Structures are given as structure tokens and as C-alpha cells.
Amino acid sequence: MNKIVEKKILNPTITLMEIDAPYIAKKAEPGQFIIVRPNDDSERIPLTIAGFDRIKGTVRIIFQVVGATTMELNDLNEGDYVSDFVGPLGNPTEIEGLKNVAVIGGGVGCAIAYPVAKKLYESGANVTSIIGFRNKDLVILEDEFRNCSNTFKLMTDDGSTGEKGLVTNALESLILSGEKYDEVIAIGPLIMMKFVVELTKRYNIKTVVSMNPIMIDGTGMCGGCRLTIGGKTKFACVDGPDFDGFLVDFDEAMSRNRQYQEFEKHAREKHCNLFNKEAN
Numbered sequence: 001m002n003k004i005v006e007k008k009i010l011n012p013t014i015t016l017m018e019i020d021a022p023y024i025a026k027k028a029e030p031g032q033f034i035i036v037r038p039n040d041d042s043e044r045i046p047l048t049i050a051g052f053d054r055i056k057g058t059v060r061i062i063f064q065v066v067g068a069t070t071m072e073l074n075d076l077n078e079g080d081y082v083s084d085f086v087g088p089l090g091n092p093t094e095i096e097g098l099k100n101v102a103v104i105g106g107g108v109g110c111a112i113a114y115p116v117a118k119k120l121y122e123s124g125a126n127v128t129s130i131i132g133f134r135n136k137d138l139v140i141l142e143d144e145f146r147n148c149s150n151t152f153k154l155m156t157d158d159g160s161t162g163e164k165g166l167v168t169n170a171l172e173s174l175i176l177s178g179e180k181y182d183e184v185i186a187i188g189p190l191i192m193m194k195f196v197v198e199l200t201k202r203y204n205i206k207t208v209v210s211m212n213p214i215m216i217d218g219t220g221m222c223g224g225c226r227l228t229i230g231g232k233t234k235f236a237c238v239d240g241p242d243f244d245g246f247l248v249d250f251d252e253a254m255s256r257n258r259q260y261q262e263f264e265k266h267a268r269e270k271h272c273n274l275f276n277k278e279a280n
Contacts, residue, residue, distance in 0.1 A: 001081040005058060010140045014064050014108055015074050016050070022057030024049075024087050030115035031093030031210065031242055034059065035218045037084035038073040045069045046215045048241070049088060050111040059085075062111035062140070089218045090241050093185065093208070095120050102128040102174070102181050104167050104196055105145075106188025107138070112210055113187040114141050114148075121148040128179065129153070130170045132192070136161035167192065168199050181205050186245065190254045197245040207245035211236045213253060228252050 006018035024034065033048040045067075051060035065074045076082065093116045095101075101120055105113030110131050121127045129149035133139050134157045146152050153170040154162030163170065171184070186196040187210040200207040213236050215225040220238035227234050230247035234240065 001083060002085040004076055004078055004080050004082065007076075007078050010062065011138050013066070013138070014062060014111075014140055016060065016062045016111075017073075018058045018060050019082065019085055020057060021059045021085050021087075024059050024085070025052045025054050025057050028052040028059060028088040029092035030095075030119050031112070032088040032090045033212075033218070033241065034061065034085055034087030034089065035215075036061070036073065036082055036086075038069065038076060038082050040083050042072050042083065043069045044084070044216060044218075045073075046089075046212065046218060046237070048112040048210070048212065049115070051115050059087075062108065064108040086218070090237060091239075093119075093210075093242055095123060095125070098123075098125050098182050100126045100128075100180060100182050102130060102171060102179075102184045103149075104171065104184065104186040104188070104192075105129070105131045106167060106186075106192040107133060108140075109188030109192075109210070110141050110145070113185070114144055116185055116187070117145060118148040121150075126150050128174060128181070130155065130167045132156070132167040132170075132188070134158070166195075168195050171196065172199055175203055175205070183208060184245075186210075190250055190257065193245065193248075194250040194254075197248070197250070201246060208242050209245040209248060210241045211243055211248065211253065212241060213257060 003020040005020050008016040028049050033046050035044050037044050047061045047063050050062040063070050103113050103117040117127050117129050127149050128151040129145045130153040132155040155165050156162050184200050184207040186193045193209045197207050213225045216222040218237045220235045225236040228249035229243050
């Protein structure tokens, strides 16, 4: 069991937790993930590592409270313990040799993009960070991105903070202004990553995306996280989670992610009903 040493509400739907996990913190790198089980009878869910402190021996996770299991996780508080916290899993994001990179984060995907941008910046790369949200109330990690970016763009759908528009608007504007990126790294909702890739294909800029499909064991045994990459079946947990965006079949990935929506809806309702009964 691993102790929750810090819990912070970043916005109405996103929570940050710092978990005591010295063995994972010792080996973790940006881009990797963990499998967490909040309680003994909970489902296993993958969460990308949002940060780590090798000296303190802690690992940071940032998650959106959207399903029954993330609700169970969010019910825990500082001083409580999660039943299982396993990792680091997956392959780290490759940054060697990159000199001028655009890192794009959308919504809770910014939690994954931030440690990548930070490591690139610390390695001496010129980092352009573009982060996007629906509105100002949902913005997370703005100051953190500003502190590890040579160029920073905050985009909101409604223009309530930063610039009005999509992350693709900001990226294309920078490309047209003369920026020559070695690589674009995009992390966020599938639909966002799909449109980033459609844009970068037009300019022939290598683009890496982080895929987070349905996942159970995190070791490649269950096959739940399979993706079609360049016409071949790959598994996000062992082959990824990073892939060449030009090769990803995004439409298939989005279709598979929708398969369990009804099941997830019932699981959320069951958790809410149980929580309300206990509260009463």
C-alpha cells in the first residue's frame, strides 16, 4: 500500500495527488505511467506520471474525476493509502537530439505534457508550449509551463483567458511565422491529437502522440490497449504510450474508447448512489 502525502484540487474535475512510492520515483521518466487501484475491490486504471521527486521518493499523478474508479480515488485524502500503485510502466518519451520542439497539451493531457516540456527545457532545447482548455476555470499548470518554455501559448475555446481558439490555431500561426520544429509532441484528447497530426502532416513535421486507450494489466497480456499503428497491431502499454502520430488510426482508437461508455455510466451511477447512501 502507498500513502497519499498530498492532495490538491486543481479545478472542479481534476485532482493532483502526491504518492509515497520511492522505488517508482527512483526509476520514473517523463512519458511513463503507473497502474493504480484505490481500494482492494477497485478496478485497475492507468495514470500517466505527472512528476516525481527522487529525493522525497514521491510520484505525482493528476487525474480527471470522470469514472467510478477515479471517483473512488478522489474520495481518498492525505494520509490515506491506495491499495496498489505499480510502475513505472511503458516507454519514456524520447527527447535525445531534439533542439526545437513544440509541446502541445489539451485539458488533463497537460499533466502528461508538462514533465516532457520540463525535461526538454532542462536539456537545453528551445521549447514552445501550447496548452488548451475549454475555459479559464479548467486551466491547470499554467505557471509550471511558463517556467519551462521559451515560448508559451494559452488557448481557450471561449477566449475567457489567454487567446481564443484551438491549440492548432496557435501551432499553425507559429509555423507560418517561420518556426522550424524538429518535432511536435501532442498529448490530450484523441480528437485534439488527430487534428494536430492533420496539421503537421501538411507541413511534414514529425509528430509524436501519447495514447491512453482502455488498459487493464499494463503488461501487454490482456490486449485491451491495442491500437493500429501503420496498419499493424501495437499495444500502448508495452510498445508505447508514445507513437508516431502519422501512423495512428485515430478513428479506430476513438471508436474503441466509446465501446464501454454505457458500462462506465452505470458504474458512475452505482458509485454515486453508494456514496449518497453512506453520506445519509
